[in-house]
Amino acid sequence: MAGEHDVVVLGAGMHPWGKWGRDFTEYGMVAARAALADAGVTWRDIQYVAGADTIRNGYPGFVSGATFAQKLGWTGGRVSSSYAACASGASALHAARSEILAGFCDVALVIGADTTPKGFFAPVGGERRTDPDWLRFHLIGATNPVYFALNARRRMDLYGATADDFAAVKVKNSRHGAHNPNARYRTEVDAAAVLNSPVVADPLRLLDICATSDGAAAVVVASQDYARHRLGTLDGAVRVRAVSTVTPTYPQARLELPDFATDSTAVLPAPALGFKDSIAAAAYDEAGLGPDDLSCAEVYDLSTALELDWYEHIGLCGEGEAEGLLRSGATALGGRIPVNPSGGLASFGEAIPAQAIAQVCELTWQLRGQAGARQVEGATSGLTINQGLFGHGSSVILTR
Amino acid sequence: MATTSRTAVPAADGWFTVSDRPKLLGGCCPACGTYVFPPRSGACPNPDCSSDELVPTELSSHGPIWSYTENRYAPPPPFEATDPFEPYAIAAVELVEEGLVVLGQVAKGVLAADLRIGMEMQLELDVLRRDDEHDYLVWVWAPAAPARGGA
Numbered sequence: 001m002a003g004e005h006d007v008v009v010l011g012a013g014m015h016p017w018g019k020w021g022r023d024f025t026e027y028g029m030v031a032a033r034a035a036l037a038d039a040g041v042t043w044r045d046i047q048y049v050a051g052a053d054t055i056r057n058g059y060p061g062f063v064s065g066a067t068f069a070q071k072l073g074w075t076g077g078r079v080s081s082s083y084a085a086c087a088s089g090a091s092a093l094h095a096a097r098s099e100i101l102a103g104f105c106d107v108a109l110v111i112g113a114d115t116t117p118k119g120f121f122a123p124v125g126g127e128r129r130t131d132p133d134w135l136r137f138h139l140i141g142a143t144n145p146v147y148f149a150l151n152a153r154r155r156m157d158l159y160g161a162t163a164d165d166f167a168a169v170k171v172k173n174s175r176h177g178a179h180n181p182n183a184r185y186r187t188e189v190d191a192a193a194v195l196n197s198p199v200v201a202d203p204l205r206l207l208d209i210c211a212t213s214d215g216a217a218a219v220v221v222a223s224q225d226y227a228r229h230r231l232g233t234l235d236g237a238v239r240v241r242a243v244s245t246v247t248p249t250y251p252q253a254r255l256e257l258p259d260f261a262t263d264s265t266a267v268l269p270a271p272a273l274g275f276k277d278s279i280a281a282a283a284y285d286e287a288g289l290g291p292d293d294l295s296c297a298e299v300y301d302l303s304t305a306l307e308l309d310w311y312e313h314i315g316l317c318g319e320g321e322a323e324g325l326l327r328s329g330a331t332a333l334g335g336r337i338p339v340n341p342s343g344g345l346a347s348f349g350e351a352i353p354a355q356a357i358a359q360v361c362e363l364t365w366q367l368r369g370q371a372g373a374r375q376v377e378g379a380t381s382g383l384t385i386n387q388g389l390f391g392h393g394s395s396v397i398l399t400r
Numbered sequence: 401m402a403t404t405s406r407t408a409v410p411a412a413d414g415w416f417t418v419s420d421r422p423k424l425l426g427g428c429c430p431a432c433g434t435y436v437f438p439p440r441s442g443a444c445p446n447p448d449c450s451s452d453e454l455v456p457t458e459l460s461s462h463g464p465i466w467s468y469t470e471n472r473y474a475p476p477p478p479f480e481a482t483d484p485f486e487p488y489a490i491a492a493v494e495l496v497e498e499g500l501v502v503l504g505q506v507a508k509g510v511l512a513a514d515l516r517i518g519m520e521m522q523l524e525l526d527v528l529r530r531d532d533e534h535d536y537l538v539w540v541w542a543p544a545a546p547a548r549g550g551a
Contacts, residue, residue: 066436092517103437122476122477123478127478132438134478135438136503137475137476137477137478137479138411138478138480139412139505139528139538140474140479140490140503140504140505140538141471141474141479141481141490141505142475143471143475143476143488146469146471146490148470149469150466150467150469150490150492151467152464153467153469153517154517157467157517158517169453185420198472199472200472200473201469201470201471202469202470202489202512203469203512204469249445250446250447251434251445251499253499253501255467255492255503259501259503260438260503261436261437261438261501261502261503262499262500262501263434263436263445263500264434264435264436264498264499264501265499266433266434266435266497267433267434267499268434268446268448274409335476375468
């Protein structure tokens with residue numbers, strides 16, 4: 001399966017997720033070196049660095065492409081630095097792919113790394129009374145889990161989801177993550193542990209909500225010509241078939257982080273595809289594939305309940321059917337369509353600029369058959385999806 | 401200092417009226433008629449409309465709950481939490497006429513167990529924080545009369 005707009009993933013590398021509070025570039029360098037080694041290229045070979053930014057680590061985080069180019073040693077190559085909140089990694093991959101497909105470069109490094117504070121994500125400092133992200137904390141105390149909880153409550157009241165269903169997502173992902181050397185949490189969690197953890201934002205409990213972590217991920221992507229030259233053949237190569245970075249279509253009628261209100265449906269009706277649906281739809285359209293073609297998926301389980309939302313948004317089942325799909329075992333390793341074989345955010349915690357790239361690393365290893373005890377047998381295609389604050393879609397489809 | 405002479409002022413200027421029957425203030429596009437909340441000046445968000453004007457407008461002050469939650473831990477600053485922290489609910493309420501869903505704190509004493517999706521709510525004001533001279537007010541959603549009641 002191939003398309004002229006495919007680029008090839010030559011290498012993938014990560015620094016394990018954890019909580020150490022060290023300089024984020026330390027983690028990034030480990031991931032970069034690992035991706036370069038995996039690709040069989042040297043730093044000198046890289047013509048373009050696409051950095052995914054972090055906003056909590058000072059100026060170097062805002063210019064991550066240049067930060068890592070300098071750390072690796074200036075070579076005169078070109079750089080970009082992308083910020084799209086949780087979608088930053090996909091934006092960086094999009095930038096690298098565009099440069100390659102435009103013929104401006106042959107091989108690029110995509111990299112993201114973060115060091116995160118403890119506890120709730122809070123807005124960046126200062127009193128900023130015109131910044132909605134500052135105001136939602138000040139006026140309402142609307143933390144990120146508040147928004148996760150609003151969605152979880154709708155699953156319960158409209159579709160009959162239960163706290164047991166949410167716990168089952170955590171149990172599944174912890175079982176997957178126990179086999180992942182890059183995961184922060186590698187202990188299997190049982191349902192009782194989830195159900196006995198304290199409520200943070202009703203109905204979500206502490207173990208329903210992902211932690212914030214330090215971590216780093218990187219991939220080396222190349223043109224098909226460059227990859228063919230390096231590998232001898234493109235047979236079996238992992239291809240990027242789609243990168244969806246769409247924004248919402250007005251009116252965005254579902255309340256989303258960090259907004260106080262939806263758009264108005266008074267004049268224009270809500271679009272047939274809501275934002276989360278449209279992220280996956282654009283990726284499927286670009287790849288010429290559909291949900292039935294997937295071997296596995298990496299979805300952004302900021303909360304257990306949100307993983308269930310994603311089943312529906314990426315078309316694994318109809319609206320209101322995610323709990324049934326989960327209970328059937330289809331989304332566990334060994335099932336029809338394993339979701340989050342990496343262990344997901346439940347096992348990693350969120351390292352914002354690295355997370356979308358880490359999803360691509362996982363699918364690369366799955367498609368190569370290198371995922372060890374968490375291998376999805378015979379995986380040939382996979383989809384990643386997530387959504388960044390302020391309307392950033394992020395979905396990548398990979399095949400071999 | 402005496403605390404009896406504090407002046408009530410909005411914690412967010414121009415987001416709601418201060419009265420016994422408060423109203424949220426939004427913006428309305430004079431060209432296409434769409435609404436925004438919070439209020440702002442400048443361009444209409446409708447991509448088919450090129451108006452650069454949004455007129456301040458009073459919005460509906462009641463509607464059904466779209467979803468709700470309850471904070472059991474103190475949110476971080478710039479939220480000013482009570483010590484000890486008292487859990488409180490948050491609701492997203494549909495303003496049917498304007499086609500908006502608006503988030504807000506729920507009136508004190510009304511917790512998640514008292515709420516359900518579709519339940520009718522109405523706008524009230526409460527004190528977000530105080531200093532020596534001011535009560536800073538914020539909008540809150542309260543169960544519409546007469547069903548008001550905290551367990």
